[in-house]
Amino acid sequence: MPAEGGHSRQLPAAGFAALDAMVRPRSVAIIGASDDATRIGGRPIAYMQRQGFAGAILPVNPNRATVQGLPAFASVSALPSAPDVAIVAVPGEGAVQAVDDLGAKGCRAAIVFTAGFAEVDEAGAAMQDRLVAAARRHGMRLLGPNCLGLFNAAINFYPIFSLSFEQGWPIRGNVGIASQSGAYGTHVFAVSRMRGIGTPVCITTGNEADVSLGEAIGWMAQAPEVEVICAYAEGIRESARFTAALDLARRNRKPVVLMKVGRSELGGHAAKSHTASIAGDDTITQAVLDEFGVVRATTTEQMLDIAYAATKRIYPVGNTMGVITVSGGAGVLISDAAEAAGVAMPPLPEDAQAHLKSLISFCAPRNPVDCTAQAVNQTELFPQFLETTAQEGGYGSMLVFLTQTGGSTTMAPKLRPYLKAAREKFADRLWVLSAIAPPDKVKGYEEDGYLVFEDPTRAVAAIEAMGRYGAAFAAPPAEEIVVGEVTLPATTPTEAEGKRILAAAGVPAVPERACASADEAVAAADSFGYPVVAKILSPDILHKSEIGGVILDLADAAAVRAAHATLLARAAERAPGARIEGVLIARQIKGAVEMALGVARDPVFGPVAMVGLGGVFIEILKDVAFRRCPFDEAEAERMVHSLKGFPLLDGARGRPKADVKALAGALAALSRFAAGADERLLSVDVNPLLVLPEGQGAFAADAVIEVEDKR
């Protein structure tokens, strides 16, 4: 279905509130309404009647006077007025006709359950094109086709045919679900409900002929119903609304936790056979998520742990964690988990440690603070451990590990008031309890403002995520990056021309000059500084080294002069007939760290730039960092720092520190170049970029710019 991406991009770009008619309507028509509450066209009506949707429910069915007790209409045109939104549950071309009729009537939004479109075959894709065309004619918005629908529990609006409600209705809360898959979206809803997490809104996008996952996220980013967004993607189909939605969510301090499947080779196969999704390169998707502070979940459990923690809306900046434990072993386990997750656990100040030691001589007060069973037996000591640790440690998050004591019928009632008081006294901290307790006790702790996790490792992971959101929300808005217009050559340029283009753009090349005579060669070498390299220059000699056409380590003018003569003689002897244009003299660079820079064009996200260490790092370990273009020097430096091999640039193995500033400058310049160029720029490879010691610069030794021929 190559058409739909193009179509959706051409639909009018409206603010995300434009989906209000679809998600928060005052009236809904059901095209293909069924009197049978178990059928697809009957379920939404049954759900809305049972839950009490306050707006008008308008069944359309040519064969019945009433549907589930409501007056039915014979056709769209017979409706008394235009509904805000309509559910379309009629098969095949009937759905296209229904959308056309609805548009003519003045309806502005449709939720299309009907399947058999682009997800099936070419004929279905063509029918989907007609569906979209009908909507566009009338300025209508479409959800689906081939979607499960959505719900907005805040107004009891259930245009959805999921069977999930058999097991229960949404509970109150602030976590929104946006999902490309209906089955998975309602799976997340069901698990949430079982865990007591309230999900007022769920939107499933199906084939995304119009409304994309990005727009669903964007609506939630601006809707007061939702404070936390859980999203599920198989492939991101468009960039503009997706990135705008992530940006809006970050500005509104609403965490987005996203599960994007199809990471694996295997997953790639399954994605292809499941949907016609355009699976963008996962590495690039990850770079985009990182850019907007989106936390990625790989399991539903992890997604909901994070969403649950986020319901507190406390996002510590520079997250540090204080741990109070009744078990030393658990303290070690939590420390292991914190280190693996990257959550800092600085020790308590010495005097605070001494104070705790004065309460229980054999406690371990460093952090983790092992208050031992003594502090829960002699309960009056317990609050001092809680409050001293919070007060003197100044930690952003507090994790209290009580295990079974937290559920003990004898101990828990004594400890709970102390826990409650400590949280209230330090209400700006994220307070987390790890305990094994029956549901009623868990509920009690939650009412007191605690997050409760049975497993301490899961608690640490959730705390880590809150810190990441804190950092993302606190980051200053990115400054506008000025991108000049780039004029690309008509076709892929030669290496030399490519290097000239990049040098003009701010990626300097190794100093070199084509020299027609020995005198010119010596002058060039003198201007670069020694040693230099000399290479034969001929359009007819592709593999210079095979004819001995490269001579290294030329240390002075005499050596340059001799090399010039040797190269010409070898060319005459070993490549007779080749056109000789002279000799290339280049500064010979030693002691540099070899890096690789690059630009690729992602079909969804446009140009992305890459940096990696050369050699084994990039080829075997895939140790690279990606980022959408353009970005600034500071971001380029962050990318460089994120590499596993960064120590090699930072003075490891007795090397001098490399000129990371120059490297970052070249990378940022390359990103501006790529952003300024049009879509004819296919790729850039700068490999190697030679990074000299601090203050000495970074130079491209080789560069290839690939350009689509101008038509």
Add this chain to the structure above:
Amino acid sequence: MPAEGGHSRQLPAAGFAALDAMVRPRSVAIIGASDDATRIGGRPIAYMQRQGFAGAILPVNPNRATVQGLPAFASVSALPSAPDVAIVAVPGEGAVQAVDDLGAKGCRAAIVFTAGFAEVDEAGAAMQDRLVAAARRHGMRLLGPNCLGLFNAAINFYPIFSLSFEQGWPIRGNVGIASQSGAYGTHVFAVSRMRGIGTPVCITTGNEADVSLGEAIGWMAQAPEVEVICAYAEGIRESARFTAALDLARRNRKPVVLMKVGRSELGGHAAKSHTASIAGDDTITQAVLDEFGVVRATTTEQMLDIAYAATKRIYPVGNTMGVITVSGGAGVLISDAAEAAGVAMPPLPEDAQAHLKSLISFCAPRNPVDCTAQAVNQTELFPQFLETTAQEGGYGSMLVFLTQTGGSTTMAPKLRPYLKAAREKFADRLWVLSAIAPPDKVKGYEEDGYLVFEDPTRAVAAIEAMGRYGAAFAAPPAEEIVVGEVTLPATTPTEAEGKRILAAAGVPAVPERACASADEAVAAADSFGYPVVAKILSPDILHKSEIGGVILDLADAAAVRAAHATLLARAAERAPGARIEGVLIARQIKGAVEMALGVARDPVFGPVAMVGLGGVFIEILKDVAFRRCPFDEAEAERMVHSLKGFPLLDGARGRPKADVKALAGALAALSRFAAGADERLLSVDVNPLLVLPEGQGAFAADAVIEVEDKR
């Protein structure tokens, strides 16, 4: 507490069944018995009376005629006969006296609750030594001191003072818990109980003055009560019983899942302040666990997921997974998880795919097999998907993803009989269901033989672990490795001497010869083949390169002769007075992959050998493999293959394949050398070992053997 490891090693080495008196006794005395059922000396009596321990319960209390309704005895000597085991719950030296009295009476085992020993200070450590000495005098075995105790629910034996039973008693099952930490051991018990996992036996080892974690695991490895072993360790204190226990468990096909905390820097701190445990290097512990097929868990949840899966006792060899899903998205998610975990999902054969397509034209039958909602709506199709996939795919494990459908009041009753029938028909497979369902429905599926996981990713992780056990149980027993006796020099040898020793042991050095004359130098070079390197030989010149004392790339006899003269001249000029012994001629090796081999002596596990790629791999990426010495060539090759940088040896980047056989030969020889040497061997470093292309060998270019001086 440096003493205890030594002590425990000197206790008589008995078979693991020797703990029967402690874990499966017919009578138990309680020294320090309390009439108050809430006190430490009262709880075990209350628990055993309530649960109905069939053996004799013999309270010892000098101040009471009865304890909790049982006749009490004034002293150990007043007991009618020797109890099989005694609980010691009296403080300080009283515990030492009690053990002595018990031993004199003929009691053979004691469970010592008393704290204040080696975990506190030096005085406590000394008291612990006296406790152990008292036990040894009488041939008694000790659990603890400073331990929470144990329970054996199969005989209602509860010598334990945990409060965990407030929330419930152990349920029937076959998962044993062995833990150094009492708090964490009973935490695992409590979580197990809440998850419906039966834990008949739990043993906590406290200070391990005698009975170690290894012995607790070993008892479970031979006890019919236990089929799966969950173990928790903060530091492994002794090697012999620990490795013997893991070996026995593997031979008896009992999976061991171990949580070993203290991996992190942070964790290391906490471990130190929590116990006086000897934290072995985590990397080495991991190597030992790998050796015995132990699966390591990092969270309690993961530990119990694995234990739960293992209760089925199906351990597929060459584990492959077939997936049937009602959601394409979940299929992709599961594929991602399988690839990350290393679980293979080969596609169904083409004809089987065609058959499924003939049932539902729009299904995706490759594997994951997306049977779509159609197969559960038209339920008679569902069993065909189950059985065709199991039959034609031949998968070791089958994962069925039903999400909410599995809990649906309308759908689940229709699907369950089909699921049950498929499992019964293919009963040798591991059948796993991922569903969201209320507890009663989950229980029903479990009764039908299914494992039920809400989260599909956790299901995949558990399946992966079963495959790892399958591989470990199927591996042929390791052949005995012949280790010759190694005579170490009296002190650390010179580099040259070290290389000679290793060459004799089977780690060849780069061919080289000390030459007194130019003629000798040429003869040596002729015998090695060119190019060669020449180095000045003098005990007085430490840094040869600083005086120009190394000349490379000598391509023929004339060059060798000239270099000989140059080296002598430079030495005379730049190091006058130095004693010159001649010139060293060595084969110059080019195009080799540089590896590092090494041996270290772990305080617990003895000599361990290491292999890694040289340069950045070992220094920055810590890309190394460890293994206890000795091991054979096949194991050495497996270690080499496990390196992340292995592609560099396997022809990556256009290199020829390296001589991995020679590398493995050198590594295995080094491991035999280390195993044959006595404890005076502190370490060996072979760095670099130069590995030439296939068939050309591997040679140590540098080697250091560190030996403790002979006294």
